[in-house]
Amino acid sequence: MMQTLFLLTICAYSLGALGAILGGRGQLGRSLVGALAAIGATAGLLLGLTVIFTGQSFTAFVPALLPVGGGLALRLDPLGAFFLSVIGVVAIPASLYGIAYNEIYESERGSLRLLGAMFNLFLLAMSLVTLADNVFTFLLMWEGMSLTSYFLVITESDEAETIRAGNWYIAVTHVGVAFLVAAFLMLTGNASGAFSDLRVHASNLSPLARDLVFLLTLLGFGSKAGIIPLHVWLPRAHPAAPSYVSALMSGVMIKLGIYGLLRVALDFLGGGPAWWGVLVLVVGSVSAVLGVLYALMEHDLKRLLAYHSVENIGIILMGIGAGLLFHSYGSMSLAVLGLVGGLYHTLNHASFKGLLFLGAGSVLHATGTRNMEEMGGLMKRMPWTALFFLIGAAAISALPPLNGFVSEWLVFQALLKGLNIPGIEAAIAMPLAVGMLALTSGLAAACFVKAFGITFLAMPRSHEAESARESPLLMRIGMGMLAAICVVLGPGAIAVIPLLSRILVGLGGLAEVPVSLTEGVSLQVPTSSSQIALPTLALALLLAIGSIPVILKLLRVNFRLRRSESWGCGLTELTPRMEYTATAFAEPLRRVFAELYRPSKELTIDTHPESKYFVQSIAYRSEITPWFDRMLYTPLLHLIGYIANKIRRLQSGLVHLYLLYLALALMGLIFASRWIER
């Protein structure tokens, strides 16, 4: 059964890639490629769910094709299965959505064949990352995932901006891989690369080596997950990629960074000292707050979403950091709580961020622009997209009863329990993190009020927005599926959370935490006085608010519907120029956080030559350069450029000189060998 599903996954993706190369054009070709991807994703999802539900790992038989590094070894344990399921959850809607979305590439705007093939291979590589059972397989698939996603990012390669985004992405991702290779080499030592050997070997490492492995892992996987300051590729690559690819990259691929971190820190190293947890918590808090702050200032819809990915990765890491911290103090059940919060937010973020990116893609598809200042009034023109986007926006803003609320609630609960453990780190870090998370949630809500309001409400601000049309059926189906998942995962937490806590059993000595279903869900936490009650109360409150109109109706309040013009302060006609803009909406926050943003302002007023009281035009420009660009990357790039220029002198262009280098190197080696011999 599991073998069949596994084979189906592999075959469907491979066939999809092959089919795309042979001819993925036209309605039929696109449908076939997308459908195969969806089938592969479905099989993967089912495989993941089977492993989670039965709790039994699945070992795939792989013929010994590659003799290097122990060859390919594939095994799916519950943790991997969870992430495989997450891939499936987003990949199925994204594939279906892609069938319709790819229509814009039918004309020569990028190669549809390459896109289809890379899309399938990308999904395949991601799935196999979760299945990898030795270092070689893991790194191979990880690299495959990075490369295929790079090609997906540069799909619209006719734009210089896209190429630049691709360069950023590939550079950051390769630096990350370098860290990972170093970490895995240290972890492997003389043992074989099999993961089971790694667990044994890791326990023999010296504390210093363990710390080093952990730091390298955090940097390596963090660069993929998008922690600040390694997140620079996210706001560049996500807007450049096709929207459903962004949905996958943001919804799923960056989560595999979390997977890797959990795998190494918890599974191989078996947890560590308290400062590991504190470090992850700090990194998470910083990413969350800065991510959302920069998101607020973005008017490019997809860049905004990309910054929100940084924010949400931060929230996930806060949960995981809390989990690691509890783990180091031996409070296993609290550790489970934090980790479950992180994992659940992983799943939730995958669903609502996938949904939002698909929604943004739908808007982009209809209006041809990502700039929010040129949108507006799309709700009347694209009601379905607007509805789905609204659901996604509510979920990411953590409004009950949607899924985002539940997981953030769990993370909050975990952080608030920090007072239960001794240790000065926890006493400082946890309450601060609570504050950061609260700030983040509030700002995120503000940001999505902006994103939804400016994009969908009021009057169209441009001709493109005015002539926008609802997107094709398949795109709506894709969004609808994810919207449904967002809604279901809210109250569905009752069923999901016990499963998630079961996934963690056995990782780093975590035992199964008894989960009892009382009011909503509660995890029995022995060290604390209270239970963690899930949003029963909040749900009740929400229902109460929702019933207000009904009560009013019952009280026979006058509800006659009147249609008339909006009141325009006495003006006879309202124009789009009078509307609130995204910049204006974000202005108060820009002022509050001016110290962080340090916006550059440029105000030009053209007056009439006769009198300065007759203003002809006012131009206002304000730009924000993120501080990590200013403080970290610009100097770094300058330094690299400087060194490269120095090294370039070696490149004289003379063949003889190159050969001389070769000969000298040879001679040097020979003498070095003689010298070492003595």
Place this chain on the structure above:
Amino acid sequence: MNDLLFSQLSTLVAASVLLFGILLVWRRSLLAYIKVFQWQSTMLTILFAIVAYFGNDPKLYWIGVLLFFLKVIFIPRLLQRFLVQIDVEREVAPYINTATSLVLTGVMVLLAQAMTNPLIRLITLPTRNGLPFAVALIFIGLFVIITRKKAFTQVLGFLVMENGIAMLAVLGTFGIPLIVELGVFLDLLMGFLVMQVFVYQIQGTFESIDVSKLNQLRY
């Protein structure tokens, strides 16, 4: 007695192979280079025959025959035709003049001697005294490639270096398996043909086969 004869003969022939290598550094005419290469390959063939005879390894005869056809007859003929087509006769103004080159060659032979010395003391093969010559020949081939400007000379430098490697193989291990040897020959031939095409291209682009002008391609 037999071993002594083997040792002396092989050393003598190996030395003559090296001598032709040094001739390459001395001469300037491209036509002479071809002759030098031809003679060097002939001596190498003889070396193969000696090793085959004393070492009782009949398959080395076959390799010797192949080597003869390839390096004494086929490649020199190709080189001659090549020379006619590129219409250049002399190697002018190398980076290092002839006298200095010869001194440096001497240094390289000494270097090779110093390098192989520990190895010679370690092994008991009758042919071991020829090993430094083989290594020196490799160095000389590399030296010719580095210091000469004409692409044609560099191709010859490569061929001489290859001869050095073949000599090292036959002296050090009494020949490598036939299938590997065949592969090496094929490699050599393909490499040579590719280089020939490149030289034509260089000539077509720069109207010269002076490799030092290639830095015009630099950005």
